[in-house]
Amino acid sequence: MINLTGKSVLITGGSRGIGAACVRLFARVGAHVAFTYASSEVKAQKLIDEIGEEKVKLYQFDLATETDATDLVNRIIADIGGVDILVNNAGVWEKDEADLMSLKNWERTLRINLTGMYIITKAVLPIMKKNNFGRIINISSTAGQRGEANYSHYAASKGGMISFTKSVAAEFGKYNINTNSVAPGWVMTDMTDDVFSDKEYMEKVRKEIPVQRIATAEDIAGPVLFLASEMARHINGEILNVNGGSVLCG
Ligand code: NAP
Numbered sequence: 001m002i003n004l005t006g007k008s009v010l011i012t013g014g015s016r017g018i019g020a021a022c023v024r025l026f027a028r029v030g031a032h033v034a035f036t037y038a039s040s041e042v043k044a045q046k047l048i049d050e051i052g053e054e055k056v057k058l059y060q061f062d063l064a065t066e067t068d069a070t071d072l073v074n075r076i077i078a079d080i081g082g083v084d085i086l087v088n089n090a091g092v093w094e095k096d097e098a099d100l101m102s103l104k105n106w107e108r109t110l111r112i113n114l115t116g117m118y119i120i121t122k123a124v125l126p127i128m129k130k131n132n133f134g135r136i137i138n139i140s141s142t143a144g145q146r147g148e149a150n151y152s153h154y155a156a157s158k159g160g161m162i163s164f165t166k167s168v169a170a171e172f173g174k175y176n177i178n179t180n181s182v183a184p185g186w187v188m189t190d191m192t193d194d195v196f197s198d199k200e201y202m203e204k205v206r207k208e209i210p211v212q213r214i215a216t217a218e219d220i221a222g223p224v225l226f227l228a229s230e231m232a233r234h235i236n237g238e239i240l241n242v243n244g245g246s247v248l249c250g
Contacts, residue, residue: 002029002225002226002229002231003029003030004026004029004030004031004085004228004229005029005030005031006030007030007031007032007084007085007228008031008032008033008034008076008077008080008081008082008083008084008085009026009031009032009033009034009083009084009085009086009087009228010034010035010036010073010076010083010085010086010087010120010124011023011026011033011034011035011036011087011089012035012036012061012063012087012088012089012090012116012117012120013035013036013037013038013089013090013091014033014035014036014037014044014047014058014089015035015037015038015040015043015044015047015058016037016040016043016189016190017187017189017190017191017217018089018139018184018187018189018217018220018221019035019087019089019090020043020047020217021216021217021218021220021221022087022089022220022221022224022225023035023047023051023056024047024050024051024221025218025221025222025224025225026085026225026228027051027055027056029225031085032055032056032080032081033051033055033056033057033080034056034057034058034059034076034079034080034083035047035056035057035058035059036058036059036060036061036072036090037058037059037060037061038060038061038062038063038064038090039062041060044058045058057076057079057080059072059075059076063090063111063112063115063116063117063119063120064108064111064112064116066116066119067119068119068123069119069120069122069123069124070123072120072123073120073123073124073127077127082127082131083124083127083128084128084131084133084134084135085134085135085136085137085228086120086121086124086128086134086135086136086137087137087139087224087228088116088117088120088121088136088137088138088139088161089139090112090116091112091113091139091157091191092108092109092112092113092154092191093151093154093191093192094108094109094151094154095150095151096150096151096153097150098152098153101152101153105153106153109153109154109157110153110156110157110160112157113154113157113158113160113161114157114160114161114164117138117161117164118164121136121164121168124136125168125172125177128172128175128177129172129175129177132175132176133176133177134172134175134176134177134178135177135178135227135228135232136165136168136177136178136179136180137179137180137181137182137224137227137228138161138162138164138165138179138180138181138182139161139181139182139183139184139220139224140158140161140162140165140181140182140183140239141154141155141158141183141184141185142183142184142185142241142243142246142248143155143158144157144158144159144160144161144162144183145158145159145162145183145239145241145248146248158183161181162181162183162239165179165180165181165237165239166237169236169237170237173236173237178227178232178233178235178236179236179237180227180232180235180236180237180238180239180240181238181239181240182220182223182224182227182240182242183239183240183241183242183243184215184220184242184243185209185215185241185242185243185244185246186205186209186214186215186243186246187214187215187216187217187219187220188214188215188216188217189217196214202214208246209243209244209245209246210244210245210246211244211245212244213244214244215242215243215244219242220242223240223242227240
């Protein structure tokens with residue numbers, strides 16, 4: 001039912017996990033897709049081989065170090081014709097206690113998750129403004145709403161994403177640019193692989209989720225696509241929790 005033929009999509013962190021599920025889904029509904037990765041070139045190339053070079057393009061862009069995405073966005077426009085939809089998905093989740101964490105680690109997470117999102121968004125907004133059309137979807141987290149012990153830097157970065165989402169929604173809605181966020185709970189990806197290698201803990205997590213299952217990356221990609229579609233044209237500044245009904249953030 002959702003058809004994005006003729007639309008161009010940029011997805012950050014498309015090489016793995018939720019980003020890769022978004023790349024597959026957007027390509028399936030007809031969009032031209034560009035995605036970025038930091039270092040997983042082999043995985044990124046595999047995704048291109050799977051979907052086809054005519055539908056998907058990849059770009060190396062490290063959010064930990066880059067300060068301007070203008071060139072990246074210009075290359076993407078030249079390759080796929082525009083950026084109508086932006087999915088800010090790339091991120092890191094690295095355990096560190098607030099009292100012991102080095103400033104370097106604090107800044108790394110804030111840099112990738114929050115400043116990285118801003119750098120990409122800043123480069124895309126003028127294009128969307130000029131076209132009087134845009135859909136921005138920021139992948140935040142339950143942690144950005146209720147906090148997360150041992151991940152205060154991560155929670156702060158995701159809380160920042162949520163405030164940024166609401167601000168941009170208010171600022172750019174008049175240009176037909178809708179900005180929303182999808183906030184996942186637990187999702188089975190490389191990010192949670194280590195934690196879920198403890199099967200007892202994984203089972204505990206599963207049982208605590210009202211729907212009794214842990215999300216797959218595809219469970220998150222669907223709501224992202226919905227927010228990018230015409231069905232969601234009157235939704236702006238919303239934080240869509242996709243967590244199986246977990247408490248404190250619905
Ligand atoms: P993932 O499987 O670890 O994939 C992370 C993606 O981000 C990869 O494509 C990675 O690129 C990219 N990335 C990491 N560091 C980067 C950097 N410095 N510059 C550019 N790209 C970088 O993670 P995921 O679980 O799919 O998570 C995707 C998003 O959902 C994140 O924002 C995360 O915070 C959020 N989220 C995840 C969960 C969960 O339980 N998994 C829960 C809530 C929210 P490379 O492959 O090149 O490293």
